[in-house]
Amino acid sequence: MSSGEFSLIGTLWDPFVYSLQILFGALLLGFSQAFIFAFGANFLPRKILQVVKRGLDFLESVPDIVIAALVQMLMLFLLKAYDIELFRVASYMENKAYALPMITLAILPMVSLFKILLLMIEEEFTKDYVLFLKSKGIRKIGILVVHVLRNIMPTTFHHTKVIIWAALSSQFIIERIFNVHGISFFILESFTPMTIAASLIMLFTPFFFIFQLVDLWLDRSPESALQPDFKKQRSYNPLVFLNNLLYRFRRIEWKKLKPWKPAIGLLRTVYGYLKNRKIAAGTLFFLVLISTSVIYSVTANDHVDQASIVYEEDGTTIKSTPPHAPPEPFLLGSDGQGFSMLDMLIIGANHHQTVPCRQMF
Template sequence: MTNKFLRFLAALITLTISVVSICHLPALIFKEIPPPEGQPFRQVEKEWGFFPAEYVNEIKSTLSKLIDWHDISYIAQGTYVERKIFPHILESYSYSLSLLFISLLIALLFAVMLTTLTFYLPPIIQKSIRQLSAILEALPDVFVIFSLQLAAVWVFKHTDLLVTEPYAVSGQKIYFLPILTLSLIPMLYLYKNTLLMYENELGKPYVELGVAKGLGKLHILMRHVFPNVLLSFFYNLKYMYLLLISHMIILEYMYNIYGLLRFMTNHPSYEIITVGIILLTLPLSFIFFLIKLLLPKGVTYYDQTAV
């Protein structure tokens, strides 16, 4: 237990250094030229080149600020008021994190339910569903978001029933449409992969033994196949989380919601971007640490599968 925790701390330190190094790559090729005296509000110009010394200095500066994280500040958008990043960033962070994890949970639940129901359908319908899911998965994010917004407006126009807010106004927090949008594409991806994993498991001897004993299809799927598939699902959790974050960038702008990614893009300093990325990666790191602790002994990851 102690060794695992020490390895986890080492991984967090390595992650932090890696994030800082990647976030500061612009400093390696761009150098900011400060405005002349007497013109403090003039736009900062940038010089193109190769500046390794500037890159190292910026990394040292950010690492020192991360140590004294409570002193990190930013200029509020549209003003010249300086504010501390904490606790202002936490409201946007908690909002984005709730959207991400609720969407991920819904995607997992519906993918498992749809996969289980698919095995009760005739082969022709199963094939049609797979083709439809492949088409839906290929749709652009912007098209999906705009279609859902347009559908909410159409329902309100024809029924005077506001099912959900299609657009956030004045810092309003909306949940239904963002969660629905975020969960759609991951759900299709999980459905396709869970279906393949189910089919692989159904060809194994323990399933044939269960059928020979007279066990029902639902009992075999949920009691024996699903736990094995669930272990393999955790390997894809990192990819799913990154997929949701990439969708979240577009979603926050199209729904006008003020989440963490919007906060980062509105205040694009090295310190704020670094803090934002670290805050996004920490929950997943803790989840994987807990999963590894809870996994049965002898279960390891091999070729994207828990064995």
């Protein structure tokens, strides 16, 4: 590595652009598909629509790392079985992967927005103005395109903020799995305050300006003039707020407080969340994965099996060379050096480090 001084922004600029290309491409793909699917789903029979909603609930509960692993396994299977390379599985040196990380990252934003749009469109169709338009003889497609979609756009925009932040957190996992040397790579590899601060400022600043411009446009739109301005109707006095806070603090009966009450309240809250099947399934998955990883790391000393060459039963005919396709010699196949992908996933669930290996023939 050559010594010298380098500009921090100049070093981070190319990875930053690479990450933004993947993120904006994924958001554009996911949001456009969500609108198309939501538009088409309103013309489906009610029974089929209920099946679609259940499928969305299931997809929304699947962790990002599982989706990325399944997509990679599918691409590797097509390559090994049929010699078909649809997309580049991972970036390597100058060969950057774009399509597959975009598609994988676009799945959860598409599912989340699709589900939200379905609920909002159903709510709009129960309102009086829709019944009035139907009585005028206007067809459903005209009501949906001209009136309903226009009315739900401001609310949809506010929901997309949460979806975008979720996509940003998912991008760290996606870039790691697909070996994308984007902005998250430099944040993790050079974990210094200056690098983190510069990376986060570069990453969040574009979204801040986009959100501010859209909010300004929505505030000046004709529909916003019909809505009450709650910000102007309410004013907050810091002194009044502080006096109310002190008054409530003095009224606390400290002698009657019991130290175990917060713990009981926390357990009740956790139990309430776990009653949700999606949250319980995700929590159970991570608990099993991390527990398996810890037990394996302790018992096997972070061992990763490696198979350089796999022979047939006769001991002379070569069956496969790295990277090995699943399920032999390993359940999830191997990387280019023959290391078991399953072992690396299990060990990597709780920490990242160099692990000892042994040859397996």
